[in-house]
Amino acid sequence: MFKNILFVCIGNICRSPSAEVMMRHALRGREVGVSSAGLAALVGHGIDATAQELLVDHALDGAEHRARQVTPKILSGADLILVMEKKHLRRISEIAPESSGKTFLLGKWREDLEIPDPYRQQRPAFEHVYRLMADSVSAWKRYI
Template identity: 30%
Template sequence: MGKYQKLIFVCTGNTCRSPMAEAIYKNMEKISDIRVLSRGLVVLFSEPINPKAEIVLHKHDLELPNHVSKGLKASDMNENTIILTMTADQKRKIAEKYPETTDLYTIKEFAGESGDVVDPYGGTLIDYEECYSELARLVKKTVYKLNEEN
């Protein structure tokens, strides 16, 4: 058994960035036994994936069937969970709310980069496509790094 048993991608509402990252990861890494989820920090009610995010995923032959937004809860995490956020602010909020969380990084930090993954919410399809491209690159780095560590 590897170091991590669960990977959680976290964004704000769990309708755009984190579900796209989840779908990309699940498509790239089919042999790992790491359970991959996505969650949001501000989920007031369950929503499906953003229609523009869904269009972009579909364009790349990906899907996340029956996705419904879910908020991050303490029960989602244990000592074998790694959490990758889209922004430094999201990382800070999780660290404050769940101080026992040890494996917490921004996705760019984990991939050896700096900065945040910009939220395309409210933007054009091109904004969502640019976000997808950035996530695809970061998720690929994540898959390689986790395979090395696990």
């Protein structure tokens, strides 16, 4: 059904790369591409250190990640685009209106839950966001 999943947040260094790694792990063994990009990406930067620590704590790894800017081409190549906040839905519809029909909140199956940005916050904020994303990734898995 979905062959190319794209996660989008703002900087592409905390939420979207973490969700990308989680989903890739959840779908291991399936031929589904999973990637991420940012609406205002810190292009070329690696994953946030705290986000990486949490991934490692869960036997996952985002160390190879490098942030990239979302583009209309990247959006058009995705079969499913998962974002963290409602304002991301609006921004994607401005960048590529044709992508609106395949763009949803990561927390869609959790009553349209929005996933807050933990950037520049303490570890407890990252832990909270990690739990929300892990639960949301699990909820999406049955539809992919």
